[in-house]
Amino acid sequence: MGKKNTFVKEITNMDEDIARWYTDVIIKTDLVDYSPVKGFMVIKPYGFAIWENIQRYLDDRLKACGHKNVYFPLLIPENLLNKEKEHVEGFAPEVAWVTHGGNKRLEERLCIRPTSETIICTMYAKWLNSYRDLPYLYNQWCSVVRWEKETRPFLRTSEFLWQEGHTLHETDEEAMDETLLILGHYIDLVENLLAIPVIHGVKSERERFAGAKATYTIEAMMHDGKALQAGTSHHLGQNFTKAFDIKFLDRDGEQKHPHHTSWGVSTRLIGALIMTHGDNRGLVLPPMVAPTQAVIIPIQTQNEEVMKAADKLYSELKTKGVRIELDDSDNYTPGWKFNQYEMKGYPIRIEIGPKDIEKNQVVVARRDTGEKLVFDINEFPEKVDDLLKEIQQNIFNKAKALRESKTYIAKDFEEFKVQMKEKQGFYKGMWCGEECCEEKIKDAMATTIRCIPDEQEHLYDECLVCKKKAKHMVYFAKSY
Numbered sequence: 001m002g003k004k005n006t007f008v009k010e011i012t013n014m015d016e017d018i019a020r021w022y023t024d025v026i027i028k029t030d031l032v033d034y035s036p037v038k039g040f041m042v043i044k045p046y047g048f049a050i051w052e053n054i055q056r057y058l059d060d061r062l063k064a065c066g067h068k069n070v071y072f073p074l075l076i077p078e079n080l081l082n083k084e085k086e087h088v089e090g091f092a093p094e095v096a097w098v099t100h101g102g103n104k105r106l107e108e109r110l111c112i113r114p115t116s117e118t119i120i121c122t123m124y125a126k127w128l129n130s131y132r133d134l135p136y137l138y139n140q141w142c143s144v145v146r147w148e149k150e151t152r153p154f155l156r157t158s159e160f161l162w163q164e165g166h167t168l169h170e171t172d173e174e175a176m177d178e179t180l181l182i183l184g185h186y187i188d189l190v191e192n193l194l195a196i197p198v199i200h201g202v203k204s205e206r207e208r209f210a211g212a213k214a215t216y217t218i219e220a221m222m223h224d225g226k227a228l229q230a231g232t233s234h235h236l237g238q239n240f241t242k243a244f245d246i247k248f249l250d251r252d253g254e255q256k257h258p259h260h261t262s263w264g265v266s267t268r269l270i271g272a273l274i275m276t277h278g279d280n281r282g283l284v285l286p287p288m289v290a291p292t293q294a295v296i297i298p299i300q301t302q303n304e305e306v307m308k309a310a311d312k313l314y315s316e317l318k319t320k321g322v323r324i325e326l327d328d329s330d331n332y333t334p335g336w337k338f339n340q341y342e343m344k345g346y347p348i349r350i351e352i353g354p355k356d357i358e359k360n361q362v363v364v365a366r367r368d369t370g371e372k373l374v375f376d377i378n379e380f381p382e383k384v385d386d387l388l389k390e391i392q393q394n395i396f397n398k399a400k401a402l403r404e405s406k407t408y409i410a411k412d413f414e415e416f417k418v419q420m421k422e423k424q425g426f427y428k429g430m431w432c433g434e435e436c437c438e439e440k441i442k443d444a445m446a447t448t449i450r451c452i453p454d455e456q457e458h459l460y461d462e463c464l465v466c467k468k469k470a471k472h473m474v475y476f477a478k479s480y
């Protein structure tokens with residue numbers, strides 16, 4: 001066997017052990033590393049470049065519709081966390097505390113933010129006066145800490161990077177519009193930038209954010225059929241604004257509590273990207289989010305003609321705005337390089353050798369299909385955009401086809417238990433809306449309602465658990 005095969009063997013087959021496959025991929029592609037602090041990850045340059053592309057895409061869109069970035073403190077005094085009852089109950093089990101400043105015990109302990117509603121609301125109460133000040137449309141890029149028992153880089157870590165938006169509005173309706181506007185931005189981000197199809201809808205009461213009136217979610221299916229919550233947008237109503245006594249003088253001269261939203265996406269999205277598109281050769285990155293979209297590999301780096309052509313093509317593609325690399329290092333064979341970039345998920349690999357120069361061509365390998373295409377070397381810069389778009393679309397289509405192939409209907413509770421054991425995936429089912437039925441499914445098979453989707457279907461009349469009249473169609477799944 002040649003170098004090629006032994007190289008790929010370093011990655012565990014995903015169908016045999018997807019957890020090990022995932023670990024192999026994130027470490028060998030240099031996205032991330034484990035740190036001396038258990039449950040905390042180090043994001044390396046390749047992983048961080050993906051995060052920066054996600055940030056840039058979303059940040060531009062949030063700013064375009066009036067949001068501004070801010071920064072609030074990392075630490076929150078305990079009394080603030082305790083102000084909203086449901087909120088503190090929801091987060092208490094996973095909060096990390098600062099108890100000392102230097103050698104001195106603090107009079108009041110401070111928590112490391114698990115999310116920032118409480119401290120932001122405290123400041124909003126201080127700032128807000130009149131309806132003329134509204135809406136407040138603020139967003140913060142930061143990290144938060146939630147002490148997790150079991151962690152896996154990107155998917156679940158005790159510290160993760162995210163953005164958290166916190167807005168205030170005059171009316172309930174405006175807050176609802178904002179909640180849905182952001183949900184729309186999240187759908188756009190995940191489907192168009194990351195090429196991951198999502199189901200969107202509202203969470204059941206049991207699954208909603210601690211202290212929210214309604215939580216909207218986007219749910220993605222990972223390669224193994226499990227769900228991953230990819231982003232949430234919460235309508236918080238007046239729960240926090242009352243608890244924190246945020247008031248404004250309204251148009252009618254009355255003092256009122258504003259209506260409140262919060263929303264976030266995090267570095268979990270990188271986990272979703274890996275788990276949705278990756279294959280047995282490693283990462284597969286959609287061109288729009290890939291830090292490098294194409295790499296040129298000259299065959300025979302000592303050949304002047306080859307290097308001249310490679311340099312020229314590099315400049316032309318760079319001018320076109322393609323994120324491009326030229327690997328003319330002598331350390332490794334072209335075959336080793338092919339494998340390396342394939343594993344790292346570069347969408348396009350361009351080979352130029354002496355034979356190609358003779359024919360005035362380049363050989364282009366697509367990561368998503370493995371196909372090798374031949375282009376006229378002078379025409380390729382004009383065609384690269386279309387090719388990248390086609391790859392982006394194909395990666396999305398593949399993920400959607402996989403989701404469809406693993407989406408089933410659950411009709412009966414007992415039958416559902418057996419089905420889920422045999423075939424993991426998304427299960428559509430009818431539900432009466434009662435928490436006890438939801439609870440029963442969770443206890444029996446560690447499966448939750450992912451959402452009540454916006455696109456409802458009438459599958460049958462009765463709740464699949466209690467057989468009373470059903471209210472909604474929901475998606476059930478096991479989740480990350």
Ligand SMILES: [Zn+2]
Nearest residue numbers: 432437463466
């Ligand atoms: Zn029921």
